[in-house]
Amino acid sequence: xxxxLDNPASRNLITGHGAGYVAINHRHFxxxxxxxxxxxxEAWGTAGFDALVEADFExxxxxxxxxxxxxxxxxxxxxxxxxxxxxxxxxxGCEVMDLPAACRTFNIxxxxxxxxxxxxxxDPSQS
Numbered sequence: 001x002x003x004x005l006d007n008p009a010s011r012n013l014i015t016g017h018g019a020g021y022v023a024i025n026h027r028h029f030x031x032x033x034x035x036x037x038x039x040x041x042e043a044w045g046t047a048g049f050d051a052l053v054e055a056d057f058e059x060x061x062x063x064x065x066x067x068x069x070x071x072x073x074x075x076x077x078x079x080x081x082x083x084x085x086x087x088x089x090x091x092x093g094c095e096v097m098d099l100p101a102a103c104r105t106f107n108i109x110x111x112x113x114x115x116x117x118x119x120x121x122x123d124p125s126q127s
Contacts, residue, residue: 011037011110014103014118019074022103022120034060035118037110045121049073054083061086065117067093067109071102073123 012035016023021030024040032048034041041063045056049072057079060068068087070079076098087094097105099120106118 012040013110014107017100017103020122022099022122030122032119032121034063035106035120036063036065037116039063044119048123049077049079049121052079052083054085057083058086060117060119061090061092063117064090064115065092066115067095067117069102069105069109069116069118070094070096071099071118071120072096073099073121076101 012024014022014024014035015026021028022033023029024035029040029042031043032045034044041059044059045052072078076096078096081088084094095102095105099122102118102120106116109116
């Protein structure tokens, strides 16, 4: 039996990831970004994990997702709770995981019809 992933053309599907990139609908991105089912926000968090500020998470809050998957690169790192304040105040769930886990989870939640945002940190030094 062959299984085929059904992906309506209007939906963003993470089709690959690796050292220094993530592929969305087979298009490679080499800098950090936010992915939603119907939108991509490029140039988010491009200075890296240590340079994130509350305004970066405010930008996610303005997109009004139900849940945010924060992919922190090749290893899981937790941001200070003060950075997450815009999401907490808006009662938006946030899960922190490494990049591969965030990519897999995004595809599952997106396929379920959830309004999910994946904030993905891509480390260019990993390429």
